[in-house]
Amino acid sequence: MTQPPRLHPLVEQATKTLPPLGKKTKGRQRRENRRVEKKESRQVTFSKRKSGLWKKAAELALLCRASLAIVVFSEAGKAFAFGSPSTDAVLGCADVDGNALAPVPAADDVEWEALEALCQETEAMGVEVAAEAERMSAVGKKVVEVQTQAGKRFWWEADVEALGEAELPVFARALQRLRDNVRRHADKMPSAPQPQ
Numbered sequence: 001m002t003q004p005p006r007l008h009p010l011v012e013q014a015t016k017t018l019p020p021l022g023k024k025t026k027g028r029q030r031r032e033n034r035r036v037e038k039k040e041s042r043q044v045t046f047s048k049r050k051s052g053l054w055k056k057a058a059e060l061a062l063l064c065r066a067s068l069a070i071v072v073f074s075e076a077g078k079a080f081a082f083g084s085p086s087t088d089a090v091l092g093c094a095d096v097d098g099n100a101l102a103p104v105p106a107a108d109d110v111e112w113e114a115l116e117a118l119c120q121e122t123e124a125m126g127v128e129v130a131a132e133a134e135r136m137s138a139v140g141k142k143v144v145e146v147q148t149q150a151g152k153r154f155w156w157e158a159d160v161e162a163l164g165e166a167e168l169p170v171f172a173r174a175l176q177r178l179r180d181n182v183r184r185h186a187d188k189m190p191s192a193p194q195p196q
Contacts, residue, residue, distance in 0.1 A: 046074060054082050062119060065112060067093075139170045 036042040050072055057070050061084035069083040069090035081087040147158040156175060163171055 042075065050080060057082050058084070062112075062115060135166075136170065139167045142167050143171060 036045050053070065053072070057068055060066055061068055067084060067090050069087045070081065071087070072080045074080065083090045142163065143155055143158050146162040147155055149162070150157070150159045152158060156178060158171070160168070160171070
């Protein structure tokens with residue numbers, strides 16, 4: 001067996017750091033734990049990290065039937081709270097020092113089962129939404145492909161005959177939305193005086 005020819009070390013290094021062809025990003029990257037300097041980026045980071053924290057807290061509460069409360073203050077001083085069963089119920093059971101005054105009222109099994117069913121339904125809906133987004137993306141790619149093959153400049157000029165049964169209803173709805181948007185913008189424009 002012969003070994004494939006080796007690339008120059010610099011080329012090998014460059015290909016290791018670049019994302020594979022077709023990928024637009026380098027994927028999830030680890031961030032250094034330090035303050036984000038740009039205010040806009042800091043607000044985006046806060047929002048995303050807060051959402052992740054809420055998701056983890058909800059999972060912990062559901063999986064372990066734990067009572068928990070999380071309060072987060074934004075840079076602007078706005079408070080965001082999450083609690084299971086509720087923030088007030090959990091915080092009302094502790095004094096200022098965090099010592100328990102009374103046990104948190106436990107939710108009964110029926111409530112937990114309903115919550116678990118709701119979580120499963122939400123996950124199933126997320127899978128459906130992802131599948132529909134993938135399907136819509138495929139339709140969009142097909143329309144662009146047909147447009148490119150026909151040498152047309154705009155997506156709405158695509159050859160309808162070249163589209164399949166799955167793409168036609170989506171294409172028709174997109175054309176209707178385009179027509180409605182054009183009509184709405186035209187109605188907003190001041191009308192020109194009519195020649196006499």
